Each structure stands twice: as structure tokens, then as C-alpha cells.
Amino acid sequence: xxxxxxxxxxxxxxxxxxxxxxxxxxxxxxxxxxxxxxxxxxxxxxxxxxxxxxxxxxxxxxxxxxxxxxxxxxxxxxx
Numbered sequence: 028x029x030x031x032x033x034x035x036x037x038x039x040x041x042x043x044x045x046x047x048x049x050x051x052x053x054x055x056x057x058x059x060x061x062x063x064x065x066x067x068x069x070x071x072x073x074x075x076x077x078x079x080x081x082x083x084x085x086x087x088x089x090x091x092x093x094x095x096x097x098x099x100x101x102x103x104x105x106x
Contacts, residue, residue, distance in 0.1 A: 030083040034058070034065045037079040053087035054102045069093075 030051045037043070040061065048058040048065065059068045059079075066079040069086035076093050080086040084104065091101035100106065 033081050034067055036081040037061050037064055037066045040077070040079070051083050051087075053083060053090070053104075055090045056083060056086040056103070 030053070043061040046060045048060055050057050051067065055071055056067055056069050059066060061079075066081070067083045067086040068077070068079050069089045070077045071090060071093055074093060074097055078086070078089060080089065087103035088105070091103050091105040094101055095105070
């Protein structure tokens with residue numbers, strides 16, 4: 028799937044069935060479906076970080092910011 032497509036931002040993740048659709052060109056960002064709603068999922072399990080975005084670039088930027096907060100090198104947009 029193309030990373031430039033705008034999907035839906037899912038704000039409430041509780042009690043929703045998640046299905047992995049596929050990876051994106053960004054590290055730690057994937058396309059998932061929550062109860063049939065497609066979204067970009069940014070996840071860093073090491074830091075207990077999980078958030079969904081409508082735009083893949085926003086998810087990648089969030090990953091980079093979280094890594095910088097934890098004194099790690101960015102891996103996507105800010106590198």
C-alpha cells in the first residue's frame with residue numbers, strides 16, 4: 028500500500044480487533060485495521076508507545092521524536 032494515502036486516525040484502541048495489513052517504508056510504522064478501519068500504527072514496544080495516525084509521515088515523525096526523547100538516534104524523517 029502507498030504511504031501517501033491518508034487513512035483514518037483511530038483514537039480509542041480499547042476493545043477493538045486489530046488486524047495487521049502490512050508494513051510501510053518507515054521503520055516501526057505499519058498499516059493495521061481496527062474493526063475494519065485502516066490506520067497507520069506507530070509502535071515502539073520497548074518504550075510502551077503506541078499511537079495511530081491518518082498520515083504515514085506523521086507516524087514516522089512521532090517515532091523519531093519518541094526515540095529522541097529516549098536519547099536514541101532517529102530512524103525515519105529526522106535522521
